[in-house]
Amino acid sequence: MNPDKDKEKPENVERDHSLDRMKLKAAADAAKNPVVPEQLTLESSLRFRCYPGIDCFTSCCSDIDILLTPYDVLRMKKRLGISSDEFLERYTHSRIEEKTGWPQLFIKMEEKEGRPCPFVTPEGCTIYTDRPAMCRYYPVGQGIHRRRTEEGVENEEFYMLVKEEHCHGFQEEKEWTIAEWRDDQGAEHYDEMVSPWKDIFIRRLTREEEEDGRKQTVFFLASYNLDQFRRFVF
Ligand code: SF4
Numbered sequence: 001m002n003p004d005k006d007k008e009k010p011e012n013v014e015r016d017h018s019l020d021r022m023k024l025k026a027a028a029d030a031a032k033n034p035v036v037p038e039q040l041t042l043e044s045s046l047r048f049r050c051y052p053g054i055d056c057f058t059s060c061c062s063d064i065d066i067l068l069t070p071y072d073v074l075r076m077k078k079r080l081g082i083s084s085d086e087f088l089e090r091y092t093h094s095r096i097e098e099k100t101g102w103p104q105l106f107i108k109m110e111e112k113e114g115r116p117c118p119f120v121t122p123e124g125c126t127i128y129t130d131r132p133a134m135c136r137y138y139p140v141g142q143g144i145h146r147r148r149t150e151e152g153v154e155n156e157e158f159y160m161l162v163k164e165e166h167c168h169g170f171q172e173e174k175e176w177t178i179a180e181w182r183d184d185q186g187a188e189h190y191d192e193m194v195s196p197w198k199d200i201f202i203r204r205l206t207r208e209e210e211e212d213g214r215k216q217t218v219f220f221l222a223s224y225n226l227d228q229f230r231r232f233v234f
């Protein structure tokens, strides 16, 4: 079914992107290694369908690390009509990413049985049209090859499937290419919006930038708390 099945496996990747590895780790924590060890391209195919009424509906929206990008935060806080401060306080938690030493932001799951996402209801996601990029891509994960060439450093994106037991969307008949899935979910626009920000993370991962505590603080502010960053700048 998959035309790319004999391509290079993810473990051969020279360097990958911490951001994307965190996405995959989040899924891996929820079930035993649900990441299919097969590197996909935009042309690779995927058999999957997700819709209200499927028997596993919203089962993927609990007890999971949803990594947020600055654009996710901007969209979500606007959708909710609240300030960055309030959004960060009510809906997120952060932790330092080991390899980069820089902070990352996640949706704070609710402190009740099953640890549901604060935005999930039996009818689905209450912020669906502004849901984060990671939710858009699911069940597809992203990775990045970073290569040095004569022209400089090149980033090449690749994809992989996250097949969790509770997700029955893989039993459906609908077929897509990864590109069609990405397009259907509006993920390309999200990627474009955070591309320069991702690049900063990659450079940190490859130690192309020196560690600097002040930079770390400003990076967090500029990434996630634009209201406060604006006050800081002006
Ligand atoms: S933001 Fe929406 S789609 Fe993402 S985990 Fe929460 S409820 Fe589910």
Ligand code: SF4
Residues within 6 Å of the ligand: 049, 050, 051, 054, 056, 057, 058, 059, 060, 061, 138, 139, 166, 167, 168, 169, 170
């Ligand atoms: S578990 Fe899979 S099929 Fe079920 S709602 Fe979530 S993404 Fe859709």
